[in-house]
Amino acid sequence: MSVMHYPNFSECKVVVIGDVMLDRYLHGDTSRISPEAPVPVVNIHGEEERVGGAANVAVNVAALGARCTLIAAIGQDEAGAMLKKMLLSQKVDCDLIESTYMSTITKLRVIGRQQQLLRLDFEKYYAWSAKSLEHKLEAKLSNAKVLIISDYAKGMIAEPQALIQFAKARGIRVVVDPKNEDLSVYQGADILTPNMKEFEAMVGECHSDDDIVMRAQALIHQYNFEALLITRGAHGMTLVEKHNNQYHHIPAKAREVFDITGAGDTVVAVLATCLGLDKDYLFSAKLSNVAAGISVGKLGTATIGVEELDRHFSETDINRSISGVVNKNQLLLALKKHKAQNQKIVMTNGCFDLLHTGHLAYLQEAKALGDCLVVAVNDDDSVKRLKGESRPLNRLHDRMLALAALKSVDYVVSFSEDTPRALISDVLPDVLVxxxxxxxxxxxxxxxxxxxxGEVKILQFVDGYSTTQLVERIHQSNQQVGEVV
Known part of the structure; x- marks a missing residue:
């Protein structure tokens, strides 16, 4: 069974282009109906602003730790200035057109008792030609892995086909969150992410899962998409791929739904960033589904950070593998629970290229020093630097699985440096062995x-056992066989 490690989002650069908006919220209490009309009276006691539209996609990408650039247009107004300030504070590289032709799109929502009562839209937008955006794309797509086209039908994505072709000609994957029912304008994109209402507007009413799959497959082949991810609210998602006509129905992960606002933006951000790291469509869709489940459990547009995603990640079937194989973030979260129960954490490290009796005795002795044993393992490149080009004999994947299968070992984590000093400094075990x-x-x-x-313990290895000695015996045995032959 393969081990799927949590993506290192910092290795990915994503460019987002699309319609941005400012989401304003007025929070209050409502306990009576107006005498003037049959509407609730809301006594406002607070207000807040959040980024919306393509801006929300961008901050979700940045919250994952990926490098994100946003290309968009705003008005020369107070809402635009606030939107820009909020984006910069959330580490989004902004390339914004500040235009007098438009006002910054603003959506004002009135919230009472955690429920949205009313939405007021303020918008005056302008249609931008692809030609006017090419110089921005040319500069920002350098070293990017993926382009997200976030189309809210507010003018920024007036010519999506030209934008798609511009990116594809440079070898960059394209993810589209569509609003246009004419899918020919998105032809050639890698994947589209319509919600169910948008999908049925494109293909007609669907009465079953089979209907969804069949009509999605037809669109994929007609418009040369690689995949479609249809978000279906409480019914989860359906991923349909061009490759072998594969499809997957992914159940929803939400525990309680407060507000679906911005959940689609979260899906697009996580999906695209995973694809930018060369993860497959199924992994990317499943992880975005987890993120969407977190998002709808919050009020208003919400960003999902790595730590929060990590906490829910283990509850999904994405990482069903040998228990105990974790990455650093998962390890730190898991150890919080052990420490909360006053359990003693023991940690050791090594290459563990060929497990032998000496290793088993050593790990058992280490585990006896506490309640939870963490084993840090050198990755393959680190082993080569320490042991030579002929090592390791077993890949990191196999070494970690073998260690995780031992009764004495609770968690196995890898590191890429020559020493685990940085990892140990993050874990800070009670006992270092x-x-x-x-x-x-x-x-x-x-x-x-x-x-x-904490304390440091030095244990003696069992005499006569070492990986180097085992390798030498194998070489000698092979030489003897060769001489006999």
Whole structure:
């Protein structure tokens, strides 16, 4: 069974182009009906502003830790200035057209008792030609992995086909959140993410899952898409792929729905960033489904950070694998629970290229020093640097699975540096264990652990066992066989 590690979003650069807007919320209490008309009276006690539309897509990308550039248009007004300030504060690289032809689109929502009572839209927009945007795209698409076209039908994406072709000619994947019912304008995009209402406006009413799949497959082949991801609210998502006509119905992950505002933006952001890291469509869709489930549990447009996504990630079937194989973020979250229960955390590290009796005895002895044993493993490149080009004999994937299967080991995590000092500094175990003939001062991370009140233990390996010795015996055995032959 394969181990799917949580993506390192920081390795991805995403460009978002589309319609941005400012979402304003007025919060209040309502307990009576107006005597002037049959409407509730809301006593306002607070207000807030959030980014909306393509701006919300961009901040969701940035919240994952990816590098994000937003190309959009705003008015030369107070709402535009506020929107720009909010985007910059959330680490979005902004390339905004500040235009006198338009006002910044603003949506004002009145909220009473956590429910949306009324929405007022203020908008005056302008249709931008693709030609007028090419110089911005040319500059910002450098080193980008994916382009998100966030089309809210407010003028920025007046010529989507030209934008798609511009990106595809440069080898950049294109994800489209569509509003236009004429899908020919999105021809050649990698994937579209319509919601169910938008999808049925394109293909007609669907009466079953089979209807959805059949009509999605027809659109994919007609317009040369690689996939369609249809978001279906309480029914989850349906992913249909061009490759082998594969399809997957993904159940919803929401526990309680407060507000679906912006959930589609969250889906697009997570989906596109995963695709930019060369994850497959199914993984990307499943992770975006988890993010959507978190988003609808919040009021208003919401960004989903890595830590929050990590916390829910383990509850999904994305990472169903051997228990205990984790990345750093998952490990730190898991250890919080152990520490909350006053359990003693023990940590050790090594290459563990070929597991042998010496390793087993050492790990059992290490586990006996506490309640939870964490094993940090050098990745393949790190092993090569330490042991030579012929090592490791077993890939990181296989070494981690073998360790995770041991009763004495609770968590296995990898690191890419020559020493695990940085990882140990993040974990700060109660006991740091190293095997061999070392002085405490020679052990990576020892200083940080002791400064935190922890202790360092040096255990002796079982005599006669080492991976290097095993490798030498194998070579000698092969040579002897060769001489006999």
């Amino acid at each position: 190293k095997g061999g003939d070392y002085e405490t001062t020679q052990i990576a991370g020892a200083q940080e652990v002791m400064a935190n009140g």
